[in-house]
Amino acid sequence: MDAPTAKSVGALIRGARCARRLTQTQVGAACGYSASAVSRIESGRLQIDYFRLMQFAAFLEIPLDRLALAPVPPGGPVDTVERQSDEEDAVRRRELLTGALAAGATVALGASPAGATSGPVDPAASLEEVLFRLPSAAPVPLARLTQEIAKARADFCAARYSTLGQSLRGILGAASATRDATTGREREMAGVALARSYVLAAELALKQHDDTAWVAADRALTVARASGHPVPIGESSRVLAITMRRSGRCPAAVRFLTQEAGDLDAGQAQTGAVRTTLMLTAAYTAANGRDRTAALDLLDAAEEETDRWQAGVPSGLFTVDATRAQVDVYRIGVLTALGTPDEGVEVAARLDIDRMPTPERRARAWTDTARMWHALGDGRQTFAALRRVEHEAPQEVRRPALRALTSDLLYGSARVPGIREFAARTGALTA
Template identity: 70%
Template sequence: MGHASAEIGALLRGARCAKRLTQAQVGAVCGYSASAVSRIESGRLSLGYSSLMRFAAFLEIPFDRLCASAVPDIVNVATVAGGCRSDEEDAVRRRELLTGVVAAGATAVVGAGAASAVTPPDDLELSLFRLPQAAPVPLPRLVSRIAVARRDFCATEYTRLGQALPGLIASAEATRDASAGRAREEASVALARAYVLAAELATKQHSDAAWVAADRALSAARSSGIPVAVGEASRVLAIAMRRSGRSTAAVHLLTKEAADLDANRDHTGAVRTTLLLTGAYSAAAGRDRSTALSLLEEAEQEADRRRAVPGLFTVEATRTQVDVYRIGVLNVLGTPDEAVKVTARLDVSHLPTPERRARAWTDVARMWHALGDGRQTFSALRQVEQEAPQEVRRPALRALTAGLLYGPAQVEGLRDFAARTGALTA
């Protein structure tokens, strides 16, 4: 291969190593085997434009570094017209750079026969990269629209939410740009919450678009100067970090943001508790048992002494929610047997939304699956379906169902369940 392929390969390898990712992890996201990634990094396999965009977006390679590597079929934008790029040009090119990875992530979301069960990939891409034209709207109307979108998320109406997000985000950006002073701060909060919803939807779909949406959410939140908004956005960004294998960095972000919030006020204290819960799960993902359990205990203490603050967040700061996270943490740590007693006292009906109740039953299903109890696993999966039909068709749930279907246990009704939820492959 040529000099350019070797330079690109070295650039990709350096970015991957800096993130402490394996070739298999990068390949899984970008659509290549580990051996193919090895050949790419050694310069023995060249990448087309769209594939290169996926690698660059996932590895967060700055556009100037990419262009400096002299890729033959990409214009060196660093020297176009012999001058510097404008901020607007940079923004356009960043959107182009990231489009490929969104498409790749969305493709992995929709399995055979399950296209109607999840948000169409084009809606997700539109919400981040192809925003429609929109005029500013009165702030109360914008806030009301975001409240409706959040209700759709909590009700697991993911298809409807995906259809609404492009126009919602475009309106929020137009309103923010046309505002000044306190009104601009409030519009920035609204924009941050719209992007938080986009990040959460992308996370549900296992799409790397979650990175982009979360980053934009945090940028808008910091511009507002509102601690609650910063905390909400930090949480979804940390989830994206954790899912890319950066659990330690996610815990650091979450604990730092939690420390900046006042635990004695209901609103900021509730966000602080949700950050601690997400930090506990992230620590567990990094196999740090002591930190995970310590953060859980701190979150539980705060939840016990704080009255509920309804309607603000997708994760409620309640004792029941702490128990749900405890089950998830123990599952991830590889000790699901310790979660059985937590499950025995868990009353899922106390959770306020179908999305949260479905998530709780998902963690219970994972616990029973890890313990080898197929019938209890299937029973929990049926509860997920009862709470949220769209939730049970998510990639993670379809994979769990498929694992149960092709496992040693014969469970009555499972095959029909797998067929209607998209887990049964031809």
């Protein structure tokens, strides 16, 4: 049998997508690609690395044995890693995929903890125990680990935070054990998987204003640096800087972010995209520190870089995107933080939130819009934006920051029809 080409792998992905009645946009949003990039992958004009292939397989439920002969692109997940021989690659893939299909894996990846029901009120409640004392776990096949992390990422993008919190315990333990038990290229790939697991933990803790975000973000960056991969290093740096901002260290966080951005190549799609997200986070951080000049300069620079590389190869980032729409969302947030929310109204008017790729990103955009209207004293518009957050992601609107905003509307001087029912439904109504 001839080894499958990029074209035949693309045909397999296209067939699985069509069988599930999914659009290229939906698949791309789940796997970190644009619709046009998915089109190029399906036609064989764009080849993806092994890690990304496993993400597509996880989302589309493609049996792993059907990908057993899929070629690993030169350089594997990153160009800096020396490629093994074709024969070694083939043997390794067969071993990994056979292991992934075998029964009896030690760690029940993706399973809910014993006694779990629909999940705690605080999805990050169990993170502290896990982060300070990782549960014992045995190594698992790298393909299996990659698939479970892809599922966890899908839970984050869909704002299924309770499900994500329940699955992270097994994922973190298994990813750590797998990284420690491997060497060479496998260790680097397992390191990327572990770093991104910690990034998910940090993102979840940040959304719940949980102090464990510090621990998760610091571990993510430590593991990412050890792997040597620039994209997870940038992703980890971003979440660590957010924890710095939350603790009031805005100038230090801005310096850290700009230094990390300076180490990334703006000319490559993935590193350029991460660089853009670091600059956007730095802009919002500077705005929180009331540094208007730095905030707007960083925003403008991020917008220029986005326009330069976005038309090229897709970025494939993990928890955020770096698009012109995302720049506009940050601009609304920056202007609100600077105390000039009126300047954000025009930006909000041109922003098509419905076209943003994931429920989590759409909910985030509506959150920043709600904050803008709240700062302008328009309760009805604020409530309308909060209703859109709930429509996109019901668990998002129960976050502490959103409940506080809802309480402000509920107990404010202006009457907002429907706010009491909304507050009761979302946990913002106090006794």
